[in-house]
Amino acid sequence: MAAPKKGRRAPASQGHPGRTLLLVLIAMAGLIGGMFYSGTMTPRLGIDLAGGTSFTLAAQNQPGKPNAINETNMKTAAGIMERRVNGLGVSEAEVQTQGTDHIIVNIPKGTDAKQARQQVGTTAKLGFRPVLTTTAGTKTPEPKPNPSKGGANGKAPGDKAAGDPAKDKPGTEQKASSSQSPDAKPTTQGRAVTDALKKAPSAKPTPSAPAKPTTPAVPPTPGADIPPALQKQLNALDCASKQSRATAGEKAANSKPSDPIVACKDDGTQKYVLGPVGVEGTDVSDAKAVFDSQQGQGWIVQMDFTSNGGKKFADVTGKLAAKAPPQNQFGIVLDGAVVSAPSVSNAINGGNATISGGFTQQSAEDLGNMLSYGSLPLSFKIDDETTVTAALGGEQLHAGLIAGAIGLALVVIYLVAYYRGLALVALASLMVSAILTYTIMTLLGPTIGFALNLPAVCGAIVAIGITADSFIVYFERIRDEIRDGRTLRPAVERGWPRARRTILVSDFVSFLAAAVLFIVTVGKVKGFAFTLGLTTVLDVIVVFYFTKPLMTMLARRAFFADGHSWSGLDPKRLGAKPPLRRRRGAAPTQTKEA
Amino acid sequence: MSKLGNIGARLYRGEVGYDFIGKRKIWYGISILITITAIVGLAVRGLNMGIEFSGGAVFTAKTSASASQAQHYAESAAGGHQAVVQKLGGGSVRIQISGMDTKQALPVQEELAKDLKIPVKDVNTQLVGPSWGEEIANKAWLGLGIFMVLVVLYLAIAFEWRMALAALIALIHDLTITVGVYALVGFEVTPGTVIGLLTILGYSLYDTVVVFDSLKEASKDLTKQNRFTYSEVANRSINSTLVRSINTTVVALLPVAGLLFVGGGVLGAGMLNDISLALFVGLAAGAYSSIFIATPLVADLKSREPQMKALAQRVKAKRAAAAAKEASQEDTEDPGPAPADAEDGAAVVGPRHQPASRNRGRGRPSGKRR
Numbered sequence: 001m002a003a004p005k006k007g008r009r010a011p012a013s014q015g016h017p018g019r020t021l022l023l024v025l026i027a028m029a030g031l032i033g034g035m036f037y038s039g040t041m042t043p044r045l046g047i048d049l050a051g052g053t054s055f056t057l058a059a060q061n062q063p064g065k066p067n068a069i070n071e072t073n074m075k076t077a078a079g080i081m082e083r084r085v086n087g088l089g090v091s092e093a094e095v096q097t098q099g100t101d102h103i104i105v106n107i108p109k110g111t112d113a114k115q116a117r118q119q120v121g122t123t124a125k126l127g128f129r130p131v132l133t134t135t136a137g138t139k140t141p142e143p144k145p146n147p148s149k150g151g152a153n154g155k156a157p158g159d160k161a162a163g164d165p166a167k168d169k170p171g172t173e174q175k176a177s178s179s180q181s182p183d184a185k186p187t188t189q190g191r192a193v194t195d196a197l198k199k200a201p202s203a204k205p206t207p208s209a210p211a212k213p214t215t216p217a218v219p220p221t222p223g224a225d226i227p228p229a230l231q232k233q234l235n236a237l238d239c240a241s242k243q244s245r246a247t248a249g250e251k252a253a254n255s256k257p258s259d260p261i262v263a264c265k266d267d268g269t270q271k272y273v274l275g276p277v278g279v280e281g282t283d284v285s286d287a288k289a290v291f292d293s294q295q296g297q298g299w300i301v302q303m304d305f306t307s308n309g310g311k312k313f314a315d316v317t318g319k320l321a322a323k324a325p326p327q328n329q330f331g332i333v334l335d336g337a338v339v340s341a342p343s344v345s346n347a348i349n350g351g352n353a354t355i356s357g358g359f360t361q362q363s364a365e366d367l368g369n370m371l372s373y374g375s376l377p378l379s380f381k382i383d384d385e386t387t388v389t390a391a392l393g394g395e396q397l398h399a400g401l402i403a404g405a406i407g408l409a410l411v412v413i414y415l416v417a418y419y420r421g422l423a424l425v426a427l428a429s430l431m432v433s434a435i436l437t438y439t440i441m442t443l444l445g446p447t448i449g450f451a452l453n454l455p456a457v458c459g460a461i462v463a464i465g466i467t468a469d470s471f472i473v474y475f476e477r478i479r480d481e482i483r484d485g486r487t488l489r490p491a492v493e494r495g496w497p498r499a500r501r502t503i504l505v506s507d508f509v510s511f512l513a514a515a516v517l518f519i520v521t522v523g524k525v526k527g528f529a530f531t532l533g534l535t536t537v538l539d540v541i542v543v544f545y546f547t548k549p550l551m552t553m554l555a556r557r558a559f560f561a562d563g564h565s566w567s568g569l570d571p572k573r574l575g576a577k578p579p580l581r582r583r584r585g586a587a588p589t590q591t592k593e594a
Numbered sequence: 595m596s597k598l599g600n601i602g603a604r605l606y607r608g609e610v611g612y613d614f615i616g617k618r619k620i621w622y623g624i625s626i627l628i629t630i631t632a633i634v635g636l637a638v639r640g641l642n643m644g645i646e647f648s649g650g651a652v653f654t655a656k657t658s659a660s661a662s663q664a665q666h667y668a669e670s671a672a673g674g675h676q677a678v679v680q681k682l683g684g685g686s687v688r689i690q691i692s693g694m695d696t697k698q699a700l701p702v703q704e705e706l707a708k709d710l711k712i713p714v715k716d717v718n719t720q721l722v723g724p725s726w727g728e729e730i731a732n733k734a735w736l737g738l739g740i741f742m743v744l745v746v747l748y749l750a751i752a753f754e755w756r757m758a759l760a761a762l763i764a765l766i767h768d769l770t771i772t773v774g775v776y777a778l779v780g781f782e783v784t785p786g787t788v789i790g791l792l793t794i795l796g797y798s799l800y801d802t803v804v805v806f807d808s809l810k811e812a813s814k815d816l817t818k819q820n821r822f823t824y825s826e827v828a829n830r831s832i833n834s835t836l837v838r839s840i841n842t843t844v845v846a847l848l849p850v851a852g853l854l855f856v857g858g859g860v861l862g863a864g865m866l867n868d869i870s871l872a873l874f875v876g877l878a879a880g881a882y883s884s885i886f887i888a889t890p891l892v893a894d895l896k897s898r899e900p901q902m903k904a905l906a907q908r909v910k911a912k913r914a915a916a917a918a919k920e921a922s923q924e925d926t927e928d929p930g931p932a933p934a935d936a937e938d939g940a941a942v943v944g945p946r947h948q949p950a951s952r953n954r955g956r957g958r959p960s961g962k963r964r
Contacts, residue, residue, distance in 0.1 A: 056726065058723075058725075058726075058729065099733070381723060382721070382723060383722070383723045383725065383726040383729065384646075384720070384721065384722050384723065384726045385719070385720070385721040385722075386719065386720045386721075387717070387718060387719040387720070388718050389716050389717070389718050391656070391716070392654065392718045396866075399856050399866060400856075400866065402856050403849075403852045403853045403855070403856035403866060404849070404852070405852075406849075406851075406852035406855060406856065407848055407849025407850070407851070407852030407853065408849070408852075409852075410848035410849070410851065410852060411845050411848050411849060414844060414845060414848060415845070418841065454866065455786070455789055455869065458789075458853065458866060458869045458870070459793075461849045461850075461852070461853055462793060462846075462849060462850065462853075462873065464845075464849045465842075465845050465846030465847075465848070465849055465850070466797075466800070466846070468845045468846075469800070469841075469842045469845060469846065472838055472841045472842055472845065473804065473838060473842075476835075476837060476838045476841070480834075498811065501807065502803075502804055502807045502808075505752060505803050505804075505807055506799075506800045506803045506804055506807075508748070509745060509748070509796060509799045509800055509803050510796040510797070510799075510800050512741065512744055512745060512748065512796075513741055513745075513792070513793070513795045513796030513799075514796065516737050516740050516741040516744065517737050517741075517792055519737075520733050520734075520736050520737035520740060521730070521733045521734060521737055521792075522729070522730065522733055524785055524786075524789065525730065525733075525734070525785065525788065525789050525792070528789050528793070528869075529792075532793065532796070
């Protein structure tokens with residue numbers, strides 16, 4: 001059974017070792033050429049080696065949407081995050097999904113981690129909810145003086161409301177005010193909003209008649225059919241401190257879209273009872289800040305809806321427009337906090353709308369960003385955030401390289417001591433393997449976004465052992481054959497099929513481990529598994545197409561074939577039987593056993 | 595080296611060798627003892643889980659502040675959370691605060707930076723949510739499960755189910771020992787450890803598979819002869835691959851040692867250290883188990899087969915006969931546990947050949963043996 005195999009194999013492997021070697025060299029040259037061509041000479045470094053910040057975000061299950069975590073939603077979320085992070089002006093930020101429910105965001109050094117974290121981590125879920133009632137943000141509402149600034153702010157949108165319909169696009173009749181005025185103190189801002197909101201509704205029938213601002217809606221408008229439980233929640237809600245707002249926001253963010261919620265204004269000046277989500281954030285297809293010079297409205301935010309979202313929005317605004325203040329407002333709720341609560345005067349058809357009033361460029365752009373990118377289909381929590389300074393990154397890279405060098409040196413010393421001349425073959429193979437690994441890693445950077453991180457370096461170092469082991473298996477086989485009394489050339493050929501099988505079987509197991517790890521795990525483990533898998537595959541390629549042909553060629557050299565004492569194949573040292581017994585006829589008989 | 599080569603040759607021919615199979619009970623006993631120790635250690639001491647598993651923050655920064663100063667700052671900044679300060683090489687301190695939410699960590703970072711008088715951006719930070727480590731661990735378990743099923747299937751197809759079973763037992767044995775060492779010594783368990791542990795999977799089996807491969811080859815036509823029992827062939831397989839096993843282990847351990855040296859010595863704590871530590875322990879256990887546990891287990895299982903039982907009896911009968919014959923002739927050649935030596939005698943006729951010359955006796959006009 002083995003004999004025919006041998007017949008099949010011999011011409012293939014023994015026939016043209018030079019050609020196979022040449023092939024490998026050409027492949028290597030090609031890879032190196034590719035490296036030059038693409039202009040990337042070093043592998044892309046991961047955050048832990050180059051410095052930067054890396055976030056691992058986990059999608060969270062939400063009540064009412066048990067199957068929300070799926071591939072489509074994850075991809076959408078990753079895409080949104082990417083746009084958002086790159087919107088920060090970060091170059092080369094990368095966002096990728098991993099596994100079923102994780103997103104990894106890597107931001108290279110030189111970026112403010114805090115800002116990035118806010119962009120990535122906090123903005124998650126956006127929805128438009130009708131306002132049922134509103135009151136000042138503190139626990140015990142107290143009347144406040146009407147600051148002049150707030151008044152001014154409040155007036156502006158009202159005035160705009162007058163001029164708007166004529167000027168704006170047909171569909172954008174929506175007048176609203178926003179509280180975005182960075183230099184205003186929270187309280188004044190709150191006033192401003194309320195004023196504006198009050199104004200806008202009164203302007204509803206005839207937009208040109210702004211009502212005089214009154215004191216904010218404290219206490220909450222009676223008559224609204226607010227369930228007592230919600231009313232109680234509203235009274236208990238404290239929007240005064242950052243901490244309590246965060247808690248409230250979390251609670252609100254985690255409630256079902258179909259349930260009414262109580263929520264704080266993001267600056268804590270107002271609190272709201274909001275109805276079920278009327279339009280999802282995902283229904284906004286685009287939103288941008290525009291400077292309206294013609295109408296003198298200053299910065300406004302234009303929103304475009306998807307066709308479905310446009311219908312829903314028209315429906316919702318139609319209903320809202322018919323109501324009395326403050327119930328003609330809708331709250332734009334982001335992560336459980338009300339970002340803006342514009343009021344509606346008419347049903348807004350046509351799939352787009354404008355929000356105007358008191359924006360600065362910054363605040364308009366922020367809101368635009370949130371509206372267009374804030375519509376993540378899922379909510380996320382930060383599982384891991386790692387910031388590595390460039391200094392430490394360099395240090396770690398350095399340490400990894402030193403470790404690799406030490407490991408390699410030790411292996412080389414051992415191999416030379418044990419295998420002598422044969423070690424040359426092993427070293428050449430290791431080198432080819434190293435070059436292949438390096439070039440492929442480098443080329444994988446631009447193509448699939450592979451980044452070399454510390455675990456990957458670790459995997460590569462561990463792989464030295466696996467690669468060297470393949471040579472050991474083969475060398476031991478050859479030596480065994482020589483011990484059986486063969487000369488080198490037949491020993492090299494005869495040892496190969498058996499060594500090959502062992503190498504394949506063991507490499508397969510190793511590859512299996514790497515593949516399973518790569519598919520199942522997240523984050524750092526993945527980088528490690530990838531390197532391990534890559535090097536295992538390369539190991540097989542190198543042994544098959546480099547080591548074996550090289551061995552075949554070297555076997556023809558006198559130094560090895562005659563068993564020079566430094567060749568590592570000296571029959572005497574190996575304890576081979578004296579050549580006397582090496583009868584020609586013996587070989588075929590024994591092939592059967594192989 | 596020449597001596598080593600010689601030993602290699604003699605091991606290969608079976609002239610020298612350690613009776614791994616015969617003494618398996620001792621090694622089983624040792625392994626069981628180690629495993630029990632590991633399990634007890636795990637149960638009593640538990641694992642020292644890193645902050646990745648409990649949630650918390652690690653800050654690393656270069657600073658001129660002394661460890662005690664840093665400790666003071668850390669405690670005041672941590673506000674009730676436990677802070678551990680460690681001085682690293684190169685004038686850095688590593689401050690680890692456990693049980694902290696990712697959201698709470700940010701102000702702490704700022705405060706620390708202020709206390710240590712360094713810019714915030716020069717502080718290396720790792721913030722971990724409390725469920726992150728668990729998630730990594732869960733995924734690792736999942737991977738482990740899938741891998742084990744696949745590998746058992748593969749080995750069962752490529753070899754046979756007994757080998758698959760033995761390999762699996764050896765694998766579990768390695769993992770238990772490694773985890774046990776972690777529990778007993780109190781090394782911190784981090785995602786790096788998990789990575790190391792998972793790598794052991796591949797490596798431990800890698801070793802085992804090579805021995806099995808040689809065993810499979812050696813035992814191919816075993817039932818057609820009646821000179822050696824399965825156990826003897828298995829023992830020779832171990833011995834003949836012993837040099838390779840040792841070489842492989844050494845070559846695998848050397849780079850890991852390099853990692854460990856650099857990870858522990860140069861960088862202080864960190865991922866390199868964690869991975870290499872787990873690897874080091876696991877590799878050693880893996881080399882041990884493939885030789886002392888996996889193959890003897892296969893031999894044990896295999897010997898229960900009726901065919902192999904019959905073979906063992908035939909071998910016994912034949913040896914008894916041969917012994918009687920030789921005894922009646924004149925002197926020696928110890929029949930019992932040294933079949934290899936006996937075989938060497940026969941080999942004078944033709945070249946000796948591995949493995950275990952199963953069927954050589956048949957095709958040859960020798961007649962000397964009978």
